[in-house]
Amino acid sequence: MGVAYSVGEVDHLYTFFVQWSPEIYTKGNKKNRQTRYLIREKHQNRYLVVEKNKVAVINKFLSNPVNPTAKNWEIITVKDSKHRLSVSSEDSEAEEPEYQEEVDDVLPVLDDQSQLLNDHHLKRLAAHMPARCQGYSWQLVYSTAIHGSSLKTLYRNMAGLDSPVLLVIKDMHKKVFGAFSSDPFKVSKYCYGTGETFLFSFNPDFKAYRWSGENSYFVSGNLESLQIGGGGGGFGLWLDADLYHGSSFSCPTFHNASLSSQQDFIVQDLEVWTVQN
Known part of the structure; x- marks a missing residue:
């Protein structure tokens, strides 16, 4: 049985992985020391932490999406995501100062x-x-x-x-x-x-x-x-x-x-x- 997630369902996908491997969220587990990757929705600041050994499964899932919109996903490292987020934040502040003042x-x-x-x-x-x-x-x-x-x-x-x-x-x-x-x-x-x-x-x-x-x-x-x-x-x-x-x-x-x-x-x-x- 296959499961498809649309681009806007980041939180549902996050919940799926918590239920799939709850042991990675407990304290003192050595698996938490592994390299982490992120699933990131392109053009959106939405992220999901994924263990290194799960990347192959996610790549397979994304390379054969049931929903064509899933092509809007990419897997990037945490370091790269932080850089992109900082650049995105700078652009947002430069483009929307009036909105931020209102907020x-x-x-x-x-x-x-x-x-x-x-x-x-x-x-x-x-x-x-x-x-x-x-x-x-x-x-x-x-x-x-x-x-x-x-x-x-x-x-x-x-x-x-x-x-x-x-x-x-x-x-x-x-x-x-x-x-x-x-x-x-x-x-x-x-x-x-x-x-x-x-x-x-x-x-x-x-x-x-x-x-x-x-x-x-x-x-x-x-x-x-x-x-x-x-x-x-x-x-x-x-x-x-x-x-x-x-x-x-x-x-x-x-x-x-x-x-x-x-x-x-x-x-x-x-x-x-x-x-x-």
């Missing part, structure tokens, strides 16, 4: 008052949200000020949710930082999420750390902790079961600096927002 000026509408986000925070974050999140209101899903400090409660409040979430933290040093996750937080055996996920920090200037393409350790969670980013000596962002102790280390997933002023921090307040469309 930067749009403030998202919150359905509740935030204890952590002001207009400056909202403006900078909104400009880095995926296009599918633009123009929609943000709903407060979890707040330590309202719901107490419990990772279990955070998971419970997101049960049944099927939309991206924004995690915002203020530590005891008044630093604001967090993460945008393409998927709601949940307990899961394997890592989940997509390349839309990113880390951010206002420490003191705004900085967003997007997916590097080196691994797919976006988000993982259990009843003891929540982890975002990994693959190195520590997580990009880690929180304990009480949402009180946290840490932030540079990690291969995002090539980020520590989000707080210190790698280990104490949480003062925490909020999670969802962008529903």
